Amino acid sequence: xxxxxxxxxxxxxxxxxxxxxxxxxxxxxxxSGPEGSGKHTLARLLAAAMECTASEPxxxxxxxxxxxxxxxxxDVAEVDDDTKKTVSVELARRARTExxxxxxxxxxxxxLFPRAQDLTxxxxxxxxxxxxxxxxxxxxxxxxxxxxxxxxxxxxxxVELALQPVSERDALPFLRERFPEKDDAALRRALRIxxxxxxxxxxxxxxxxxxxxxxxxxxxxxxxQDALALTQALFKLExxxxxxxxxxxxxVRETLIAALAQRSGRQTEExxxxxxxxxxxxxDACRLLSEAIHAAESNAxxxxxxxxxxxxxx
Ligand SMILES: [Zn+2]
Numbered sequence: 001x002x003x004x005x006x007x008x009x010x011x012x013x014x015x016x017x018x019x020x021x022x023x024x025x026x027x028x029x030x031x032s033g034p035e036g037s038g039k040h041t042l043a044r045l046l047a048a049a050m051e052c053t054a055s056e057p058x059x060x061x062x063x064x065x066x067x068x069x070x071x072x073x074x075d076v077a078e079v080d081d082d083t084k085k086t087v088s089v090e091l092a093r094r095a096r097t098e099x100x101x102x103x104x105x106x107x108x109x110x111x112l113f114p115r116a117q118d119l120t121x122x123x124x125x126x127x128x129x130x131x132x133x134x135x136x137x138x139x140x141x142x143x144x145x146x147x148x149x150x151x152x153x154x155x156x157x158x159v160e161l162a163l164q165p166v167s168e169r170d171a172l173p174f175l176r177e178r179f180p181e182k183d184d185a186a187l188r189r190a191l192r193i194x195x196x197x198x199x200x201x202x203x204x205x206x207x208x209x210x211x212x213x214x215x216x217x218x219x220x221x222x223x224x225q226d227a228l229a230l231t232q233a234l235f236k237l238e239x240x241x242x243x244x245x246x247x248x249x250x251x252v253r254e255t256l257i258a259a260l261a262q263r264s265g266r267q268t269e270e271x272x273x274x275x276x277x278x279x280x281x282x283x284d285a286c287r288l289l290s291e292a293i294h295a296a297e298s299n300a301x302x303x304x305x306x307x308x309x310x311x312x313x314x
Pocket of ligand 1: 051052053054057058059060061062063064065066
């Protein structure tokens with residue numbers, strides 16, 4: 001039984017684990033919490049638990065678990081149309097009709113509603129009867145970031161699981177692993193800004209990786225084949241700490257990879273460096289950057305890494 005991929009939320013996991021062990025999962029869950037609270041992770045875990053064939057579901061390894069996690073299980077359907085503002089009564093009715101066709105390969109037929117708060121009132125009403133009395137193999141998982149906006153008649157038919165923010169103690173080890181280049185102060189700051197909603201916190205940390213001005217400087221110098229400017233930029237980089245140098249090198253490499261992709265037609269997005277250098281030069285620079293990054297990750301000194309690039313990158 002593994003709900004551990006959902007961070008924090010110990011109470012909720014304890015309760016679900018007990019229900020799973022006793023074989024008394026409900027047929028209708030409402031997962032509530034704001035964006036980035038882990039609703040989607042929990043929904044997949046729950047759906048996997050419903051289809052899992054191991055003795056302690058969800059094992060996350062058996063065929064049905066894998067299919068649910070990869071989003072390809074034929075008996076687990078998402079009811080949504082993200083081109084529309086609301087989830088229509090037609091979609092709800094279609095799900096209601098299909099529910100009565102028995103599962104093709106799974107134990108249960110699971111319907112996920114990723115934004116239940118956007119179900120129109122008619123759509124919610126169309127679901128009332130099946131939420132109340134589904135066929136014995138039927139199950140519903142409703143996700144909502146505004147559960148209070150839903151019809152009370154729908155809410156009362158569901159077991160509501162409210163996601164909670166993740167504590168610093170639970171979040172820090174996870175974030176350190178995901179963002180090895182960030183120090184604890186940066187991780188704590190993101191946790192505070194994201195109020196412990198782990199998806200939101202990760203988004204904040206990723207967005208912090210906006211182009212570093214020094215990466216732009218290096219790229220400009222490289223594109224213009226300006227050896228002096230390149231040396232000066234590397235000299236500035238040399239004065240940084242390793243964990244501040246690595247993101248710059250990664251950004252430079254990403255840009256060069258994108259330029260190569262554009263040259264070979266694999267990417268249509270315009271990159272300013274695609275025409276600046278030849279394909280051979282670009283791929284050579286990518287290789288050098290990869291070597292430098294690898295060396296820095298394996299604890300080579302900053303001066304050593306920058307010195308290496310200063311003599312090789314042309
Ligand atoms: Zn399994």
